Amino acid sequence: MTDTCRNNRFWAIVPAAGVGKRMGVDVPKQYLQVLGKPVLQHTLERLLAIDVLAGVVVALGSEDGYWSDLPCATHPKIRVAPGGKERADSVLSALTSLENVAEPDDWVLVHDAARLCITISDVQKLIDRLRNDEVGGILALPVTDTLKGAEAGEIVETIDRSRIWRALTPQMFRFRMLKHALTDAAERKLIVTDEASALELRGLRPKIVEGRPDNIKITRPEDLPLAAFYLERQCYE
Numbered sequence: 001m002t003d004t005c006r007n008n009r010f011w012a013i014v015p016a017a018g019v020g021k022r023m024g025v026d027v028p029k030q031y032l033q034v035l036g037k038p039v040l041q042h043t044l045e046r047l048l049a050i051d052v053l054a055g056v057v058v059a060l061g062s063e064d065g066y067w068s069d070l071p072c073a074t075h076p077k078i079r080v081a082p083g084g085k086e087r088a089d090s091v092l093s094a095l096t097s098l099e100n101v102a103e104p105d106d107w108v109l110v111h112d113a114a115r116l117c118i119t120i121s122d123v124q125k126l127i128d129r130l131r132n133d134e135v136g137g138i139l140a141l142p143v144t145d146t147l148k149g150a151e152a153g154e155i156v157e158t159i160d161r162s163r164i165w166r167a168l169t170p171q172m173f174r175f176r177m178l179k180h181a182l183t184d185a186a187e188r189k190l191i192v193t194d195e196a197s198a199l200e201l202r203g204l205r206p207k208i209v210e211g212r213p214d215n216i217k218i219t220r221p222e223d224l225p226l227a228a229f230y231l232e233r234q235c236y237e
């Protein structure tokens with residue numbers, strides 16, 4: 001490890017500009033209440049507890065009327081950036097807002113606003129495993145179900161699950177490499193639903209770090225009580 005390596009800083013980006021269509025309610029899911037607090041407040045409190053982070057950029061939707069009511073909104077480590085049409089556009093906008101403060105080799109941890117059950121230990125594990133890596137990587141979960149490929153409602157194959165992982169966040173990459181990869185994907189009009197896929201498109205191989213199964217993403221209404229259950233259990237760990 002070189003000295004430059006050791007001095008690299010860590011930034012977090014939290015894409016929070018989605019509308020939460022699959023949730024089916026008017027309020028974007030990142031502002032729904034879980035155990036008396038908005039989802040995004042939970043998520044940010046957890047990230048802010050990670051001392052090594054130099055700053056957190058939250059990408060917000062242009063119509064967002066809820067952000068300023070969040071207790072975290074005025075935290076000195078937090079800044080905001082305009083969100084974009086797709087998640088990747090929001091992440092790219094947040095990266096661009098860091099242009100004058102982040103060094104090319106600084107690390108950026110991108111974490112979904114909707115993953116409020118993220119634990120400090122998982123983030124720390126990701127950082128510890130990857131901080132000397134060239135490319136970076138992601139938290140992921142091995143699948144436990146048997147997987148089937150189907151066509152027109154009929155099974156055509158059983159997929160070898162030993163090589164299948166579910167991608168979680170945070171996803172941790174170097175500032176310049178991630179910005180290039182996302183810009184390149186946008187220019188080529190390729191849809192990337194996570195940061196790793198943008199790097200994969202450039203022929204790179206992000207690392208997998210096994211994460212905890214309670215790092216769920218709020219997507220549908222039934223995820224809210226499940227998140228509350230996990231958050232309460234984590235308090236007693």
Ligand code: CTP
Pocket residue numbers: 014015016017018019020021022023030059083084085086087088090091112113114115217218219
């Ligand atoms: N996100 C974003 N900008 C977008 C779309 C999504 O910042 N244009 C954020 C969401 O706010 C969320 C994260 O990316 O924290 C993961 O996206 P997803 O779970 O798909 O959230 P939504 O797009 O809001 O939900 P849906 O797909 O059901 O509409």
Ligand code: MG
Pocket residue numbers: 018
């Ligand atoms: Mg979405």
